[in-house]
Amino acid sequence: MALSGDRDAVLINYVARGNDRPRYYANDHSKDTVAIESHSMSARDGREQALDLDTSGFQLVKHETAVSDFTDKASAPLYAREIEALILKLTGADRVLVNGAPILRFSERSGKAGSSDNSHPARFAHVDVSDETGKGFSQQRLPEGQETFSRAAHYNVWRVVSAAPQDVPLALCDARSLSGREMILADAIFDSPAGDWSFEGYVVAHDPAHRWVWFPDMTRDEAIVFKTHDSAPGVAHCVPHVAFDDPDVGDDAPPRVSVEIRAIAYWWK
16 A cells, blocks of 8 residues: 655644743653644655755655664664765765664554653654754764864664555654744653663744655665754754654554664864
8 A cells, every 4th residue: 555645734743832841751751741732734745855955954865774673783883884874975074973773663553662762753843952962962972083073963864664654654844944933942851770861952833834744655775864953054954853643544554663873974174
């Protein structure tokens, strides 16, 4: 069952403005202090658009992986090398460093959402890192012997490892439709038995001018690359993103399983 094309009315979960600073947790969402506002928005088929990392802030790429089982932690170094090579090729950066291990996420229908660390789909619009967090991570994770950089950009690479169509695809907001006023500072908290740690990110308030894009019927040999922070002026700065329920997908669709990984690209001159 293949589905494609624009969706004229999908529910995008935004975050309502309030007096208190929002907090959200990687695992125990009962502790979240995020007030969700759902808005009906159109989601346009990205396969029919000209998109790139420095204008829209994201693009779909063909990218085969040699990893056959993302639940095997021993495959993480191989996937990291693949992603570093991909982002080097796409951006022309001088160095790319993958930031952490691949993260598997599952739609709720799978029964596996929450079964492993940080495995819920992202159910409200957000950007992983704030400007201050992005700047701090760029500096903290500089390669040994390198003291400075001329530019640093943070990327996510998102891949579906289940069959099409996706019941809970990823929507991305075209960076050209952002005003900056919709960005709300929030605390992203990674809760685990070993203790909590956190950093500052953004949750996103509604703006009717937002242009949402999705990629229907993704395959395992495709990946969405999108930006979450960039120190360079005059280019797409970051991309809000969110999981949404595709209203045209039936109950017989396979539950979405996806994997994402994060990386920082550096330019020295």
